[in-house]
Amino acid sequence: MTAITERPGLSDLVTGIGRITARGLLLRGTxxxxxxxxxxxxxxxxxxxxxxxxxxxxxxxxxxxHAQQDFSITAVVWQPDAETVVHDHVSWCAFGVISGIxxxxxxxxxxxxxxxxxxxxxxxxxxxxxxxxxxxxRVRNTSGEVGVSLHVYGADIGKLGSSIRRTYDLPIx
Numbered sequence: 154m155t156a157i158t159e160r161p162g163l164s165d166l167v168t169g170i171g172r173i174t175a176r177g178l179l180l181r182g183t184x185x186x187x188x189x190x191x192x193x194x195x196x197x198x199x200x201x202x203x204x205x206x207x208x209x210x211x212x213x214x215x216x217x218x219h220a221q222q223d224f225s226i227t228a229v230v231w232q233p234d235a236e237t238v239v240h241d242h243v244s245w246c247a248f249g250v251i252s253g254i255x256x257x258x259x260x261x262x263x264x265x266x267x268x269x270x271x272x273x274x275x276x277x278x279x280x281x282x283x284x285x286x287x288x289x290x291r292v293r294n295t296s297g298e299v300g301v302s303l304h305v306y307g308a309d310i311g312k313l314g315s316s317i318r319r320t321y322d323l324p325i326x
Contacts, residue, residue, distance in 0.1 A: 160218060162196030166226065167219050169194075170305060174223045180307065184245035184282030187224075187305050191249035191280035198251050198301055201228050208232050208299055215304075220311030227310060231255070231300035236293035239267065239321040244307035246316065247282035250275045253300020260289040266324045275302075289321060 173186045198206055205216050208230035219226040231253055239260060248255070259271040267289065274295065275281065284307075294300040306316040 160196075160200050162194070162200055163218055163226070165194065166190070166196065166303075170224055170226070174307070180245040180284035181282075183307060184247050184284045186282075187245075187247035188249070188280045188282035191247060191303060191305070192278070195249040195251060195278065195280065195303065200251075200303070201230070201301065206230060206299065206301060208235075211235065213237070213294070217310055218303075220309050222309050223307065225306050225308060225310035225316075227304045227306070227316075229300075229302050229304055231294035231302070233294055233297050233299070235300075237291055239289060239291045239325075240317045241285060241289045241319055241321075242306065242316050243285075243313065243318045244316070245282065245284035246288065246304060246306050247280065248275075248302050248304045249280035250277050251301040251303065252277055252296075253294045253298055253302070254296040255279075255300065255302055256293045256295040258291045258293075260291075260321070260325065261287075262289060262321070262323070263326075266326045267321060268326060285318070 213235040255275040260267040
């Protein structure tokens, strides 16, 4: 992991998120406040090295930029059409799109199947936040370019290894 001072914008982001998490808000409130912070001052693509921005052929890769007990910051690099499995998270999450288009499909778990409950195209500069329960989704880069987004999780991803709580392979109706 590159030092905070070597990643333009990361130090300010860590400080700002730390101030928000110290307020002890409810999970959804924390996610929304962190999303507002991202919206107001999303770092540029130079938060990653050129090698990191290249991504991995045909898929996506997450780079942990900062991890501590109460939050982590990752940068996700998406090739065109790369997508996640349907999943939810261990904690609140906020994200901001630096490049590409993150198409998000939201689902509700009905026990034996999933139901689609919404879709959003998140463009560069867009930011949003959410918290469990009700955070089941799939994300795909629908642009023709490599996408980069920042994701902030209310957990120590360095320790947990992933922000994903559960993946879903239920039928979608």
